[in-house]
Amino acid sequence: MGTGTDEAIVIVGASLAGAKAAEALREAGHDGPVLLLGKEHERPYERPPLSKGYLLGSTEREKIYVHPPQWYADHDVTLRLGTTVTAVDPAAHTVTLADDGRIGYRKLLLTTGSSPRKLPVPGADLPGVHYLRRVGDSERLKEALRPGARIVVIGAGWIGLETAAAARAAGAEVTVLESAGLPLLRVLGREVAEVFAGLHRDHGVDLRFGVQVEALTGGPGAVTGVRLGDGATVAADAVIVGIGITPNTALAEAAGLETDNGVRTDQWLRTSDPDIHAAGDVANAFHPLFGKHIRVEHWANALNQPQTAARAMLGQDAAYDRVPYFFSDQYDLGMEYTGYVEPEGYDRVVFRGDVPGREFIAFWLSGGKVLAGMNVNVWDVTDPIRELVRSGRPVDPAALADPARPLTEL
Incomplete structure (x- = not known):
């Protein structure tokens, strides 16, 4: 069966990126068919609340959705949920669905996102083992976070630390297991990672670093423990x-597009096929500011890249050069990170403010240039x-560290 037309713009992935792309297409003046295809049965929603407000119970379910239910019909966007795309045929300009239906497209946008890495050890499929990616995952996890429950978090990245904070807020006992020497070590480096280690210790989390998970233990009914490489069981x-x-x-x-840590695109988010674009977690896009391909897994990318992709698909001049941004909330610590630093890609960190009191800004520098800044419980400085990141000009570290010197004057 065939649906769609040769003039349709088809978006595969009814995610935040997919929904914002549909919105951007209409705002940019496209009046032809727009089809948004999603595997999930939920209309597009935002993922940050799943490990933050929604998991904590402070954000209502209706608040997580990108658009109200009626928005899609009002804007003549065909939203098909519970729809799995099994193949893309660039030569025929069609996508094939799980029911063998085919949809023709003029332009195609891939917003297929990402999936959690599975734990490759025995027992990883036991009941009571949680991954966090979909709204249902957050709801199941919320039920498990109860006073006195023993929660073990494997991995001290952003998801691990945010869920650890939510578990402590629910009154659970929390152990975090991490193979590296500190939380967020690859992302933040040792200097700032120490701040997050102290934060979680101060809130009663048992942090264990340099450990290897050998297996998850339990029976048919539930997981009961985590066995470590040294033989100990948590x-x-x-x-x-x-x-x-x-x-x-x-x-x-499978469609023959160029991939490398994601779908490789140019700065217009165009893949190796000129009629196929990609945006969000799945896109490894050339960034003109940094002069290299980067793949950013954060909310702001999924929010903003679709505007560029939509305009580029319509033949308008648009390149994606936004400075990467993300945020996190843990306990009473709120932070925003602006910039891009590869692991060990900096030569010093400069702090401005009260680090022990967790009210400061940290700057990552290389050759005197600011690569990134993170404001912790300091606001309105992003x-x-x-601008410091974008300028690429050397900055005096002493001035950067001096709270009396306005950032706008550096």
Whole structure:
């Protein structure tokens, strides 16, 4: 069966990126068919609340959705949920669905996102082992976070630390297991990672670094523990696995598109096929500011890249050069990070403010240039931090560290 038309713009992935792309297409003046295809049965929603407000119970379910239910019909966007795309045929300009239906497209946008990395040890499929990616995952985890429950978190990245904070807020006992020497070590480096280690210790989390998970123990009914490489076992009523994500590139690879840590695109988010674009977690896009391909797994990318992709698909001049941004909330610590630093890609960190009191800004520098800045419980500074990153000019570290010197004057 065939649906769609040769003039249709088809978006595969009814995610935040997919929904914002549909919105951007209409705002940019496209009046032809727009089809948004999603595997899940939920209309597009935002993922940050799943490990933050929604998991904590402070954000209502209706608040997580990108658009109200009627928005899609009002804007003549065909939203098809519970729809799995099994193949893309660039030569025929069609996508094939799981029911063998085919949809023709003029332009195709891949917003297929990413999937949590699975824990490759025995017992990882036991009941009570949680991954966090979909709204249902958050709801199941919320039920497990109860006073006195023994929660073991495997992985001290952003998801691991945010869920650990939510578990402590619910009154659970929390152990975090991490193979590296500190939380967020690859992302933040030792200097700032120490801040997050102290934060979680101060809130009663048992942090264990340099450990290897050998197996999850339990029976048919539930997981009961995590066995470590040294033979020790950590008792668990539930286990949260947060060991990273993998971009969903299977469709692109099978279609012959160029992939490398995601679907490779140019700065216009165009893939190796000129009629196929990619945006969000799945896109490894050339960034003109940094002069290299980067793949950013954060909310702001999924929010903003679709505007560029939509305009580029319509033949308008648009390149994606936004400075990467993300945020996190843990206990009473709120932070925003602006910029991009590869692991060990900096030569010094400069702090401004009260680090022990967790009210400061940290700057990562290389050759005197600001690569990134993170404001912790200090607000309304992301714009000047972004400008420092974008300028690429050397900055006096002493001035950077001096709270009396306005960032806008550096």
